[in-house]
Amino acid sequence: MKKFAGLVLLVLMHAVFFQTAFAQDGKSALVPLASLDDFTRGEDGWAFGLGLGIEYESAYEGSDEFGFEAQPAGAVQWRRGDDIFFFAGEALGWRGLRSDTWLLEAIVGFEEGRKESDSDDGRLDGLGDTDEGLEFALQARRAFDADWRYWLDSRVVIGENGNLGIFGLGRRFGEREDGSGSEFSIVAVFHDSDLANTEFGVDPAQAAASGLDETNLSGGFRSIGAHYNYRNYLNDHWQIFGEVLYERYGSDIADSPIARNNYEAEVGLGFIYVF
Incomplete structure (x- = not known):
């Protein structure tokens, strides 16, 4: 019920703030997608949000x-x-636009580990903590035309705890080129056996300590997901952003004793001040 309420809130925010986009001067973002923050206002040099x-x-x-x-x-x-270098949180990266319809991105960052204390109900007791690991991501998006109304997406994530592949299709809504508006994408996610077992496997020692059945997973299909992103401007400096994420696991993951649900979901809402 709370997830549904969060979705309704985002839809209402979209309606309330749709008219406020006029505050922007229409300067072009590197790529006009709500999921990619661009604080440069179309100008070379430093930008902060x-x-x-x-x-x-x-x-x-x-x-x-x-x-x-x-x-x-x-x-x-x-x-x-057509190049932006950025530092965001624990990630350092570059993204570049090529031929108006190709967006390439490279990121070095950290994958958040899992701790037994993440479960207030003790679902992870006996499994131990998973350490934070370094990861490297490469992404390529190919638009069908220069206005980025539709695009194909592919991403490979190589990490200390295993590797991930993501392939998707997206649709942008809105007419502005400043990165405001919204978008919706559907993605298929694949992982190797190392990552599958890091997140959902139970080795013999963990089985003995936790009482869960020993589980060894192979690589392959992980999930199908849907992702909605929203971004708009309240005035020259303030942005509002939001997202809704739903990921439905494949049968192998859903059968793991660690997966108490056969899906993962997230609703987010926030504000950014652009200097």
Whole structure:
């Protein structure tokens, strides 16, 4: 019920603030997608955004416990032409536009580990903690035309705890080129056996300590997901953003004793001040 209420809130925010976009001067973002923050206002040089978001989400991968969590938002960016270098949270990256219809991105960051204490109900007791790991992500998006109304997406994430592949199709809504508006995408997610077992496997020692059945997973299909992103401007400096994420696990993951649900969900809403 709370997830549904969060979705309704985002839809209402979309309606309330739709008319406020006139405050922007229409300067072009690198790519006019709501999911990619761009604080440069179409100009070369440094740009800064700082804000806060509130997320209502699963406590861990496959959890049936949900809760609210505050997350910092924003980034430090440096733009030169069709290239932006950025630092956001624990991630350092670059994205570049090529031929108006290709967006390439490379990111070095950290994958958040899992702790037994993530479950207030003790669902993870005996499984131990999963360490935070370094990961490297490469992404390519290919638009069908220069206005980025429709696009194809592919991403490969290589990490210390395993590897992930994501393939999707997206649709942008809205007419502006400043990164405001909304978008919707559907993605298929695949992982290797290392990542599958890091997140959903139970080795013999963990089985003995937790009482859960020993579980060894192979790589392959992980999930199908849907993602909605929203971003708009309240005035020259303030942005509002939001997202809704739903990921439905494949049968192998859903059968793991760690997966108390056969899905993961998240609703987020926040504000950013652009300097």
